[in-house]
Amino acid sequence: MRAKEAAEDIASMRVRGAAELARHAAEGLRGEALAYEGHDLNALRALLDDGRHQLIQARPTAVSLTNAVAYALKDADKATSAQELRLLVSGNAEAFIKRSREALKTIGQLGANRIRDGDLVMTHCNSKAALSAIIAAHEQGKDIHVLATESRPWRQGLLTAKDLHQAGVPVELIIDSAVRSMMNKVDVVVVGADTIASNGALINKIGTAQVALAAHEARVPFVVCAETFKFSPRTVSGELVNIEERGAAEIVKEGELPPGVRVRNPVFDATPAEYIDCIVTEIGVIPPCAAYEVIIREFGQEKFFSSEG
Ligand code: RI2
Secondary structure (H helix, E strand, C coil): CCHHHHHHHHHCCCCCCHHHHHHHHHHHHHHHHHHCCCCCHHHHHHHHHHHHHHHHHHCCCCHHHHHHHHHHCCCHHHCCCHHHHHHHHHHHHHHHHHHHHHHHHHHHHHHHCCCCCCCEEEECCCCHHHHHHHHHHHHCCCCCEEEEECCCCCCHHHHHHHHHHHCCCCEEEECHHHHHHHHCCCCEEEECCCEECCCCCEEEECCHHHHHHHHHHCCCCEEEECCHHHECHHHHHCCCCCCCECCHHHCCCCCCCCCCCCCCCECEEEECHHHCCEEEECCEEECHHHHHHHHHHHHCHHHCCCCCC
8 A cells, every 4th residue: 555545545534543544644654665666765755755745634633643654754864775765664664553553452451440340431433542441441341331422423433332342342322412411320431532732632523522521510530542642742832733624515415404504514622631530541541731741752852843743
């Protein structure tokens, strides 16, 4: 698979989920590097640069994508031959994919500790990181039940219900507007992340902020599961997270509304740090106010002011 193909898969949402699309981007750059059979270092650099642009523009919100691309191209400027660059990018991409899979497992183990025997767990959208924790809790022998929100308009809640059912976890599906009504019965909310900002805010699937608000009001712990590559170094330099807005066709059919009525379809929202109890990462369970330190540890100072991460 070349970078262009990977970018198309991501933009069309054939591949989705913040971590999965990051791995797909890394795989695309690896493919781009390995497909080049020439000896012209600058020609390969140009191909990779083009691929990098296509990938990071494929979806604007999940920083995991930008971070994966940066990881795959780490030290690319130091390569002195096309062959060296090819091996470097391929090795970096493989290392990212391996690291991200290991992170998912660790998050599962740590996140499971936040889920107690007998808990009713609510989750929103379809996050592999959140599911890793929920399934690990079930595998530890805890008697848990899950409420999965439908997550309009793409209805990723159906994927969550299928994933949990397949893993043997009892699960029920609810429509998004049933969240407040069901919250009094819920013991813990576990969600994933597309991006974590330096102030500890969570950017995740639209509706997450409403779930968090309802959990806060009902005094239900709200747990976020996020690999460290979902933390955004660019937010340290004050950059705001760009919230993707998708087309009206995902919400209404043609002719359902009078002409001139506009449909808004923001697909992510921001949950403030004060509604988050903890963030489960592969380097430990942290309070949201520690997001800045995670960014410094993982990305270093030099990333803060780069224009494309
Ligand atoms: P994992 C998804 O975005 C959801 O917002 C989900 O919570 C988040 O990515 C993290 O997913 P989308 O691609 O990386 O469905 O934990 O728009 O799988």
